[in-house]
Amino acid sequence: MQPGFISSLCSAIVCAGIIAACGISPAESGGGPAKPVSQTYVLAPGQTVNLAPNTTLKLDKVNDSRCRPGAVCVWKGYISFTFILTHGGQSSQFVLAEDMPNGSNNATQQGLKFTLGTLEPAEPTPLNAPPPAYKVSLRVDIS
Numbered sequence: 001m002q003p004g005f006i007s008s009l010c011s012a013i014v015c016a017g018i019i020a021a022c023g024i025s026p027a028e029s030g031g032g033p034a035k036p037v038s039q040t041y042v043l044a045p046g047q048t049v050n051l052a053p054n055t056t057l058k059l060d061k062v063n064d065s066r067c068r069p070g071a072v073c074v075w076k077g078y079i080s081f082t083f084i085l086t087h088g089g090q091s092s093q094f095v096l097a098e099d100m101p102n103g104s105n106n107a108t109q110q111g112l113k114f115t116l117g118t119l120e121p122a123e124p125t126p127l128n129a130p131p132p133a134y135k136v137s138l139r140v141d142i143s
Helices: 006-017
Strands: 037-043 049-054 055-064 079-086 090-098 104-111 110-118 135-142
Touching: 037 049, 037 055, 055 135, 079 110, 090 104, 090 110
Parallel strands: none
Antiparallel strands: 037 135, 049 055, 055 079, 079 090, 104 110, 110 135
């Protein structure tokens, strides 16, 4: 991780309205130790959001193996989301999932904690339905 990454990311999120005192970190405001800062984003496959200067997060792909209504399945299946975090030209990839064997709905990358929120569609679509327009909410925490 490059020096100043967390502070620049925290400043960007602070200015986005997470902390009422825009541009002042909790430690600088005299409130004692820095408090966790979080922001929630909603992403569709292929969509990228800016987390801070030179820092982006992309929902690279969705893998939906959940058993669709009308299908005969041997297992329940799961849905997983592959993300790419890029900072200063360096990228890391991670997967978040609900109900995936050995998977998790949260991960920590480059000092940031990512936690899955809601997803659309919440339930698998019927067997002969066209592919759904996936969206997932993701909370990003800085501590």
